Amino acid sequence: MATATVWKNVAVAMQSALAAAKTITEITKASPGVVTSTAHGFSNGDYVFLSVSGMYQLNDKVVRVANQAANTFELEGVDTTLFETFSSGTAEKITFGSSVTTATNITSSGGKFDFIDATTIHGNSKSQIPGLPEATTFAMDHIWDVSDAGLLSLKTASDNQSKRAFKFTFGPGGKIMTFSGYVGAALLPGGSAQQLVTTPSVITMNGTPTYYAS
Structure with a gap:
C-alpha cells in the first residue's frame, strides 16, 4: 500500500555553489551505473551535477554518490542499463546552501x-x-x-x-x-x-x- 505524502514540512533547497568539475572517463550500463573519475574526492551522500555527452539520459541530472572508492562511485538509484553509450562528461559537487x-x-x-x-x-x-x-x-x-x-x-x-x-x-x-x-x-x-x-x-x-x- 502506498504511503501518502502531504505538502507540509517540505524543505526546498537550491544550489548555492558548485565545486570544481571532475572529469568522467567512463559510466557503465548497470543498475546502478558506476562512474569512473580519477581522484574525484566525493563522499557517500554527496550530491553531484552531471554534464554528460553520449549517455544523454544523465545530462543535467542531479544524483547522489554511493559506494565511492578512490576513482569510482555509484549513481545511487540510477539504472543506466538501457541508456546510450557514454562518451564524455564531468561531475560537480553541489552545495545546497x-x-x-x-x-x-x-x-x-x-x-x-x-x-x-x-x-x-x-x-x-x-x-x-x-x-x-x-x-x-x-x-x-x-x-x-x-x-x-x-x-x-x-x-x-x-x-x-x-x-x-x-x-x-x-x-x-x-x-x-x-x-x-x-x-x-x-x-x-x-x-x-x-x-x-x-x-x-x-x-x-x-x-x-x-x-x-x-
Whole structure:
C-alpha cells in the first residue's frame, strides 16, 4: 500500500555553489551505473551535477554518490542499463546552501510527449512513436518579502539566467526529489485587496528528476 505524502514540512533547497568539475572517463550500463573519475574526492551522500555527452539520459541530472572508492562511485538509484553509450562528461559537487521557505503553493505541469506519426502506406490504422517530452515546470506563489534570502537567491538565478540544482525533501519520512532547471522570478508583488501580498516564481526543469526514499 502506498504511503501518502502531504505538502507540509517540505524543505526546498537550491544550489548555492558548485565545486570544481571532475572529469568522467567512463559510466557503465548497470543498475546502478558506476562512474569512473580519477581522484574525484566525493563522499557517500554527496550530491553531484552531471554534464554528460553520449549517455544523454544523465545530462543535467542531479544524483547522489554511493559506494565511492578512490576513482569510482555509484549513481545511487540510477539504472543506466538501457541508456546510450557514454562518451564524455564531468561531475560537480553541489552545495545546497539556499533555502526557499516562502512558498504558499506549488503546481507542476508538463512532461507530455510530442508524438511522431509513423503511419505507413501498408497499415490500416494510425501509428505513432513518442518524440521529445515538453518541459516540466514547477510554479510557486510566495509570500512577498524583498529581504528574504531565499527569494533573493531565486531572483539572482533568474536575473543571471543560470541553471540551478534543487532538492525537495518531504517530511516526515524524508522522501527526496532532485533536479536542475532555470528559474523565473522577478519578485513582482501581486494579490487582492486585504489579502496576502504574493509573488510568483517558476522553475523549468532540465533533464529528468531523481527520487530517493530517504
